Amino acid sequence: MESSDQYQIVNALGNQSRRKFGKVYLVERRTDGKQLVMKHVQLDATETHLIDRVRREASFTFELVGLPRIVDQIQTDTEFALIKEYVTGIPLDEHWKSIPKKQQIHELIRILNALEPIFNALKENGIVHCDIKPSNILIHKSNDHIEVQLIDFGLAIRKNEENRFKLLFPLGFASPELLLNRLNCVDHTSDLFALGISIWKLFVGQLPLIHPNPSIFTNLQLTYPLPEHSNLPKGLYPILQKMCYKNQFKTAPNRMIPNEVDALLIEANCNRYQRLDDVIQDLRQIPQKKSWWPF
Numbered sequence: 001m002e003s004s005d006q007y008q009i010v011n012a013l014g015n016q017s018r019r020k021f022g023k024v025y026l027v028e029r030r031t032d033g034k035q036l037v038m039k040h041v042q043l044d045a046t047e048t049h050l051i052d053r054v055r056r057e058a059s060f061t062f063e064l065v066g067l068p069r070i071v072d073q074i075q076t077d078t079e080f081a082l083i084k085e086y087v088t089g090i091p092l093d094e095h096w097k098s099i100p101k102k103q104q105i106h107e108l109i110r111i112l113n114a115l116e117p118i119f120n121a122l123k124e125n126g127i128v129h130c131d132i133k134p135s136n137i138l139i140h141k142s143n144d145h146i147e148v149q150l151i152d153f154g155l156a157i158r159k160n161e162e163n164r165f166k167l168l169f170p171l172g173f174a175s176p177e178l179l180l181n182r183l184n185c186v187d188h189t190s191d192l193f194a195l196g197i198s199i200w201k202l203f204v205g206q207l208p209l210i211h212p213n214p215s216i217f218t219n220l221q222l223t224y225p226l227p228e229h230s231n232l233p234k235g236l237y238p239i240l241q242k243m244c245y246k247n248q249f250k251t252a253p254n255r256m257i258p259n260e261v262d263a264l265l266i267e268a269n270c271n272r273y274q275r276l277d278d279v280i281q282d283l284r285q286i287p288q289k290k291s292w293w294p295f
Contacts (some may be wrong), residue, residue: 006030007038007083026086036071039082043075051080053154053167058082060127060153066118067150074268075292083230089138093146096134096202105191105233105286108199112280114148117197119276123188126159130186132194133173134202157183171198171214172207176246177265179255185265189272192279196226196243204231223248235286245271 005029014024027038041054061070072083092111099107115137122129130134131152138149155167169178175193177185182275200208209220226244228237247264249256273279 002254005083006072007036009038010035024185035086037084037086039084041080043078054080054082056156057152057154061154064118064121066114066148067121068153087138087151089140089147089149089216091135092139092198093134093138093202095139095141104203105236105283105288106211108202109280109283110146111137111148112276112283115150115274116280118148118150119188119191122191128157128159128186128188129153129191130155130157130174130178131170132169132191132198133170134198135271137198137256157186159187171217171221171239172210174221175244176268179218179222180261180265182262182265184267187260187269189269192273192276193244193246195276196240200226200232200240203233204229205234205258222246222253233286236283238266239282240254242271243273243279 007029010026012023013026023040025038025040027034027036028034039054041050043051045086058070060068062068069081071085071087072081074081074083079085089172096104096107129150131154132150136150136152139152140147140149141164155169166181168183173194175186175190177183177188190194197208209217209224210230211220223246225246226237226241232240245268247268249261249264253261
């Protein structure tokens with residue numbers, strides 16, 4: 001690894017065997033010992049989609065706390081390495097396991113409050129993350145304070161650019177406009193949609209509308225409304241339903257006129273929450289369970 005001339009690997013991060021988009025390491029910069037994160041891919045002609053994804057991620061760097069900052073890029077004839085600031089934290093789904101049931105709505109509001117400036121910054125800059133899911137939301141807890149980090153911008157798009165590329169979006173979390181690759185219809189509500197699915201999964205323990213057949217799973221995701229579930233606290237389902245609003249297609253979208261498909265997708269976007277703050281305000285209206293202590 002030629003990038004080792006400048007950075008020394010400390011250890012691998014995450015489950016490397018499950019990674020589809022390159023290896024990720026904690027590294028130390030040799031000049032000053034600063035710890036950083038390296039995402040590394042081999043430049044293999046058969047893995048062009050992987051290389052394109054990491055290069056796309058390299059184009060998104062931010063100064064706002066909670067969003068990634070790119071420090072360096074290294075490219076040779078055989079490798080591409082992306083160096084980012086290192087942030088501590090655990091994935092949202094792991095963090096969630098430690099939250100008592102009676103505290104879950106309160107904790108959800110705390111997490112969304114921390115996410116709100118991040119989502120607002122993306123919206124203001126015309127950026128859609130397109131890969132919102134629990135594993136891409138890192139939680140760092142210090143005493144009673146939490147910090148949230150949104151990672152992995154390998155699928156992100158800028159609304160002010162012409163996006164003609166085809167991407168494979170995560171089955172289970174992606175909104176219909178992403179699944180259909182109608183990138184002209186993607187907007188900030190696409191991320192709110194995926195966040196709603198993520199919240200549903202936190203409370204229920206699995207994805208909604210799941211099916212072992214990928215084609216059936218995709219068709220369910222495209223038009224079937226978000227199902228209710230007994231594990232959801234009273235009052236939460238209508239909020240998630242609005243976050244994940246979708247229109248039904250009377251026939252397969254690939255048999256429809258593209259303009260008709262776009263019209264249905266855009267109408268669905270308009271019927272979703274438009275701001276994360278509005279989601280938070282409605283969550284605050286859900287009655288909180290009080291602990292009862294016998295004396």
